[in-house]
Amino acid sequence: MCSRPSPRSRNRGFAISRCTSLRRCCMIRARRCIGMCMPLTGAIQAERRRAIDVRRGTRPASFCHGANNIVVSISGRWNGMTGMRPSLLRLAALGLLLLLNSPSYAGLREDGAACDATEPHPELAIPACTRLIAANPRGRDLSITYYNRALAWHNKGNLEKAKADYDQSIAINPSFAPSYGQRAKVYLQNQDYDRALSDFDQAIRLKPAGQFSAGWFNNRAELFVATGDYDRALADYGKSIELDPNSWYAYVNRALVYDFSGKDRLAALHCEDAIKRAPHAAGPYYCRAAVEVSAGDLDSAARDVERAIAIQDGQSEFYSLRGLTFAGKGELDQAMRDYDRATQLNAQGALNYARRGLADEKKGDVDAARADFRHALDVIGLDQLDRTQGQRVAREGLQRLDKVASTDKSVVADHAAAKPVPALATAVPVPPISAGKAATTERRVALVVGNSKYRSVPVLPNPGQDAAAIANTLRAVGFQDVRLVTDATRDSLVDALKSFTSAADGADWAVIYYAGHGMEMAGENYLVPVDAKLATDRDVSFEAVALTQVMGATEGARKLHLVILDACRDNPFANQIKRTVASRSIGRGLAQVEPDSGTLVVYAAKHGQVALDGDGGHSPFVTALIKRMQTPRIEIRKLFDLVRDDVMVATDRRQQPFSYGSVPGAEDFYFVGASQNAAK
Known part of the structure; x- marks a missing residue:
């Protein structure tokens, strides 16, 4: 960004x-x-x-x-x-x-010029400003001298000393808005989002339409990106554009958020607007290249990123994106060279390390991949969208590597012990499937979970009956192994996932449906079992189940990995959780995901919306899903488009289901094919 x-x-x-x-x-x-x-x-x-x-x-x-x-x-x-x-x-x-x-005057004059220099030269500005602070010459505003020294410390990367000088500047002149705006960036870099938001708000209150205000709205939007509040981020980028319509920065940043949100058309339009305003700047072409990568147009993306590099060489994000185009074409050696160059240029870019980790993983270098993923989680770069994306990719990569390692060990242990998997205590018995129903020759397995009877918050009326209806539908369309779990505690949900992982290994399709409460904390999504109390934010990782663990349970299937989440409800836990770390964001629903290729994740409502329970026996989403799953010859990509349209009509456009990820493009996928329809 x-x-x-x-x-x-x-x-x-x-x-x-x-x-x-x-x-x-x-x-x-x-x-x-x-x-x-x-x-x-x-x-x-x-x-x-x-x-x-x-x-x-x-x-x-x-x-x-x-x-x-x-x-x-x-x-x-x-x-x-x-x-x-x-x-x-x-x-x-x-x-x-x-x-x-006189020598004393000449020295002050030189220090004033160095302290106030337009171009950042911290090695000159810091000692010059320090001498001016000590001399305290009459007529000089010390709040500005502290502010200038803070900028120098900030440019040098010393956030602690930068914050101390911003504090001094504000103490001397509490009405000096730029010090609040810059101190907010320090808090933002330290992921202290509450204090960052307070300072951005104060700067904007003091100067709502000043010469720096467009920048403050732009930077506050980055805070909202970091906390997953993309609607407010887009609104602030819009305000930045309104205040400074000739600057391309906010157009590019807004385009990247649109791209991240799956709104390709709006993203492309904003990139074009940026190019119109700055045809000789590199950033707008980088913007368009990023959108083209998301659209799968790697050749156009490669041309645009090459143009960006030709205009302004030395930008890490340009090399990182070019590396991604090489990786997409299978040219891993060239991709690695670009990723190496990107990390040299910017050692604080999380996405640089995450992308290199993916390339390491594809090359089979597990140790290098693990090191890069961990490095991505440790960096504290200023670019919030970069950090959000990079650290999410890194977390998923580490969990994937850990799963592979643990699976390898469990296979050996299972062969040695030769013990059967115990039955689930909370599973509803599933009757045997008749040969007539199982008309498909593929092996399809499903885990269906419905959590209604929460113990610490009000009961949800629909998840239990919705889950039962989905399970029956899946059996009817030919799934050979359907496991229904209702009102799952954390232990029973983990056991169900563990057992299902074994069932998914070697299957053609692996599908998980979950209805109940879900939540997001610090960029990670969780499903909430019925016994969760979630008194503090530290309890989430112990009492809830990470979505990445749920997605990982489908990875053993050969063809299709599908996760359907009817968990976008107005989460009551968000109001009662006590935060032990001020910078740790807690969302009321699920945040967006970036699943691996070949995995499709479907939300009943897109990020920022609440899934409705409806007036009938099932939610609008489940009603539409059951209808479309039983309709012959609807390819799965189109099926979820139709489900989206049905739900938007039923809810007067208040709820829009949303899909993340993709399924393999070489094959079409049908819940009910022509042969199954004939069999019925």
């Missing part, structure tokens, strides 16, 4: 008003500058000329002597000065000249 420049280059107006920079005072506030705006050798003559202008009324009676930080006011009228002897005037001018050429 593209970061707007920090307001260092624009904060000169504050410094200038206190006469902290001779050059800028002369260029920007020339009407109030005399004498020292010219070479010292001509200082006296220039001062006299400007004094004449004051007398004529063409110049104001207050002027500033630049970097010496001394504000001189002509309190008396010119007529009062004309009576002074020429010798006295010459003596005063000579004294002023000696003062301005």
Whole structure:
């Protein structure tokens, strides 16, 4: 995600008003500058000329002597000065000249220029600002000096010292909005989202439409991206565009969120808008390349990312994206070279390491993949969308590698012990399937879970009966092994998943349907068993079951991995969970997922919506799903499109089911094919 420049280059107006920079005072506030705006050798003559202008009324009676930080006011009228002897005037001018050429003044002037420099040079700015703070020259605003030193520490990567200086700047001048805006970025980088949001809000309250406000809305949108609140992120990017319509940054960032949300068309339109505004900038072409990768157009993406690199070489995200195009074409060696270059350019890019970890995994280098995935989880980069995507990919990668390792061990243990898998205590007995129903030659297995009778929150009316109806439908369309689990505790849900994993190994289809409560915490999705209490955020990983574990249970199937989640309800646990870590976000429903290729995850309602229970015996989603699953010859991709349309009509567009991931493109998948229909 593209970061707007920090307001260092624009904060000169504050410094200038206190006469902290001779050059800028002369260029920007020339009407109030005399004498020292010219070479010292001509200082006296220039001062006299400007004094004449004051007398004529063409110049104001207050002027500033630049970097010496001394504000001189002509309190008396010119007529009062004309009576002074020429010798006295010459003596005063000579004294002023000696003062301005003194070593102490020269040092302060140089420090002022270094501390206030537009281009970030922390090695010069930090000591210069420190000396100015110690000297505390009259007329200089220390809140701005602390702010400039904080920017230097921030650019150097020392977040602790940057925050301390932003704190000092705010303590001196609580109305100085840029310090809040920049301190918020420190909190954001440290994943302290509550404090970051508070500071962004305060900066915007102080300057809702100032010269930096577009940047604050852009950066606050990144916070919402990090916490999974994509609707508010898109709204803030829109406000940033409104305040600064000629800047391409917010267009690109908004496009990337649209792309991440699966809204390819809107993403592409925003990239094109960015290109129109900045045809010679690299970021908009990178934006379009990212959208093209998502659409599977790797050749166009490769051309656009090459163009971005040609315009602005040295950007890690450009090489990372080009590596992804190489990996998509199976050219792993070239992909690895680009990923290596990306990590060299930006050691804090989570997505760089995550993508390289995927390439390591494809090459069979498990140790390298594990190291890259772990590195992705440790970085603290500023780009929130990069970190959100990269760390999600890394977590799933580590869980996948751990599963492979544990599976290998369990296979050996199972062969050694040769013990049967125990029956599930909470499973509803499933009658044997007649040969007539099992008309398909493929082996299809399903695990269906319905959690209604929660113990710590109100009972849900529909999940139990919805799950029973789905199980019956799956049996009717030819699934040979359907396991129905109702009101699952955590232990029984984990046991059911473990047993189902074994059943899925070697099957053609593996399907899991879950109805009940689900939630998101810190970017990870969880299914909530009926015995969960979730008193604190630390309890979630112990009392709930991670969605990645659920998806992993389907991976053994040869052809289709399908997970259907009717868990997008208004989660009551979110109100009662006590957060022990302030930066740990807790969502009211499920966050978006990025499943591996070949896995399809279907939500009953897209992120940000609540699934409705409906007025009948089943929810609108289940009613539509049962209807479409029993209809012959509907390919599975189209089937879920039809389910979406049915639900939107039934709920007056208040609920929109959403699919993530994909199924293998080389084959069509039908719940009921032509042969099955004939058999019935």
